[in-house]
Amino acid sequence: MKIKTENLQDTKNLANAFASSLCKKGLFVTLTGDIGAGKTQFIRYVLEFLKVDKKITSPSFVILNEYKCELFPIYHFDLYRLEEKGLNSIIPELRQYSKDNALTFIEWAQFAHDEIPKSSLRINVEYDEDNVDVRWFEFIDTENKNEAFLKELAKRIKS
Numbered sequence: 001m002k003i004k005t006e007n008l009q010d011t012k013n014l015a016n017a018f019a020s021s022l023c024k025k026g027l028f029v030t031l032t033g034d035i036g037a038g039k040t041q042f043i044r045y046v047l048e049f050l051k052v053d054k055k056i057t058s059p060s061f062v063i064l065n066e067y068k069c070e071l072f073p074i075y076h077f078d079l080y081r082l083e084e085k086g087l088n089s090i091i092p093e094l095r096q097y098s099k100d101n102a103l104t105f106i107e108w109a110q111f112a113h114d115e116i117p118k119s120s121l122r123i124n125v126e127y128d129e130d131n132v133d134v135r136w137f138e139f140i141d142t143e144n145k146n147e148a149f150l151k152e153l154a155k156r157i158k159s
């Protein structure tokens with residue numbers, strides 16, 4: 001499923017639909033796409049909607065930010081600055097959070113190789129060639145493990 005957002009408000013609406021489609025089990029989400037595509041912005045809107053209890057910053061320098069909301073713990077990884085050695089230091093967290101009932105976001109998940117569960121939902125964010133405010137958010141369910149979630153999301157986007 002590929003969704004076009006024309007501006008920040010559209011991305012916010014998409015993030016709200018995403019957040020309200022989540023169930024108590026949470027979701028393991030990987031995000032790919034160039035720098036500045038809108039990965040962090042999307043996550044920020046999701047966390048705003050879920051009313052998390054900590055300031056929402058980009059974890060680029062800290063690798064992992066943790067938040068709480070009523071439903072589940074939330075983990076936001078940004079692996080962009082991780083060297084191979086650094087990755088080893090967060091593997092226990094990656095493994096644990098993929099098993100927990102949690103909402104986990106991983107930016108630059110391609111740097112974590114085999115530590116990402118295959119059933120995760122991937123969001124690929126792309127620029128539009130013609131308009132700087134336009135972005136494309138593609139939701140990719142590689143192993144078809146998140147069909148119910150995507151069906152709910154599609155319903156909420158339409159309404």
Ligand SMILES: Nc1ncnc2c1ncn2[C@@H]1O[C@H](COP(=O)(O)OP(=O)(O)O)[C@@H](O)[C@H]1O
Nearest residue numbers: 005007008011035036037038039040041133135
């Ligand atoms: N439609 C849009 N959706 C998301 N971000 C947008 C959009 N239009 C412009 N932007 C801007 O693009 C930038 C995206 O930055 P960021 O989310 O940090 O990117 P990434 O995390 O992918 O590197 C932000 O400055 C945001 O304001």
Ligand SMILES: [Mg+2]
Nearest residue numbers: 039040058107
């Ligand atoms: Mg980012």
